[in-house]
Amino acid sequence: MRELGSLEREAMEVVWGAEEPVVVHDVVAVLNARRAQPLAYTTVMTVMNNLVAKEWLARHRVGRAFAYRAVEDKDSRTARAMAEALEESADRRAALVGFVGRLGAADAAALRAALEGGE
Template identity: 35%
Template sequence: MAREPILENAVMLMLWQEEGPLTPRQVKSRLDETHPVAYTTAMTVLMRLWKKGLLRRYRVGRAYAYAPTVGQAQHAAQRMEGILREVNERAVALGRFVERLSSSDREELMRILSAGD
């Protein structure tokens, strides 16, 4: 079961790069290049992401095609917000996060914070 988050991340990255929804067969085919999986595994990952609300699905013949509900940047922001909600020492966590940023990311963060004033 340790592969689940890796596969979920791989599928999300794949879907964010696509122009439109993908069927489980298309997802499996693309996953096979880096993470060989059975069709049922690809289907399970898609269903799990759909149940989490990360994907929407569209009927395509007898199958469904899946696409992300939010963009990659919005998803990352939601994950960061969720992590911060779980931390008791938010200031420490934020400080450590900022320490690890590259100088260009730090400058971008400062620009964003300044624009909010």
């Protein structure tokens, strides 16, 4: 999966935060509530279509509009990004040691529990 631009990331946050699939109008409303300079509907529609092309979103027709949902939840996407970053490393052990070295105590304990088969 390709990486996201800042507006794409903002749109994904809106989609991930929604209980149900969203239409562009809903995303525009949430994004513009946070901005001094409002975004055009067509700008957000283009962003949503780009996210479909990048396989971050899936869509289905609802009347004359499309409803969008995330292909993966945020936690699954984060896990995928971590695995992809590890695959790109020339020295996987060094990358893992470096990652673990940056963890705080709570995250290290959570990782330890996951490795031991717990949650």
